[in-house]
Amino acid sequence: MALDQLSATFAALSDPTRRAILARLLEGEASVAELAEPFQMTTRAVSKHIGVLEAAGLVTRGRDAQRRPSRIRAEPLVDVDMWLQGYRRLWISRFQQLDERLAKLQMEGRTGDRE
Amino acid sequence: MALDQLSATFAALSDPTRRAILARLLEGEASVAELAEPFQMTTRAVSKHIGVLEAAGLVTRGRDAQRRPSRIRAEPLVDVDMWLQGYRRLWISRFQQLDERLAKLQMEGRTGDRE
Numbered sequence: 001m002a003l004d005q006l007s008a009t010f011a012a013l014s015d016p017t018r019r020a021i022l023a024r025l026l027e028g029e030a031s032v033a034e035l036a037e038p039f040q041m042t043t044r045a046v047s048k049h050i051g052v053l054e055a056a057g058l059v060t061r062g063r064d065a066q067r068r069p070s071r072i073r074a075e076p077l078v079d080v081d082m083w084l085q086g087y088r089r090l091w092i093s094r095f096q097q098l099d100e101r102l103a104k105l106q107m108e109g110r111t112g113d114r115e
Numbered sequence: 116m117a118l119d120q121l122s123a124t125f126a127a128l129s130d131p132t133r134r135a136i137l138a139r140l141l142e143g144e145a146s147v148a149e150l151a152e153p154f155q156m157t158t159r160a161v162s163k164h165i166g167v168l169e170a171a172g173l174v175t176r177g178r179d180a181q182r183r184p185s186r187i188r189a190e191p192l193v194d195v196d197m198w199l200q201g202y203r204r205l206w207i208s209r210f211q212q213l214d215e216r217l218a219k220l221q222m223e224g225r226t227g228d229r230e
Binding site: 080 | 118119121122123125126128129130131134137138141187189190192193195196198199201202203205206209
């Protein structure tokens with residue numbers, strides 16, 4: 001099944017090791033060997049994860065034949081951010097409701113003190 | 116495999132139908148039958164998708180035995196937003212680099228006009 005871009009991005013992000021690899025690449029580009037080290041994984045396993053990230057457009061590989069360093073790409077994350085934008089009003093309005101309920105409870109508490 | 120919460124959320128969001136169901140629930144709670152209608156899917160297929168969303172905490176089901184309306188939950192999306200926060204500096208700095216490059220090109224263009 002050909003995934004749409006956003007689905008491919010979410011699927012690639014649904015693995016803690018792949019998110020850890022992205023977090024590492026946020027500090028700068030790295031070769032497969034450099035990425036494998038902190039994770040105590042085989043380079044073969046790390047290569048597979050990088051392949052998934054690359055297919056989703058979250059990573060590009062350098063042309064240097066020896067190292068082929070991985071570099072993080074921001075574009076799919078910008079798309080996630082834009083998708084999320086539609087849902088922000090949901091939690092903002094729910095936080096506001098919670099705020100109002102708290103304020104009301106505090107008002108009632110104060111009225112109770114006075115009585 | 117027991118998925119961590121964030122992985123479960125990303126996995127649940129990696130399907131366009133599940134994202135469409137969430138978008139519908141943003142307008143208000145809905146029963147399985149109400150959700151199935153616009154998607155021209157069987158209620159069985161929709162129920163499966165809601166089950167995945169519910170397992171990831173993105174949806175809760177009402178107690179009304181007849182309708183069991185689904186309601187969207189904001190919390191896992193807030194977690195995605197917080198995760199994304201670490202990556203925003205990435206695209207902000209890349210946009211700034213692009214901006215600076217453009218400004219430089221425009222400056223060079225203007226200098227060229229004068230000559």
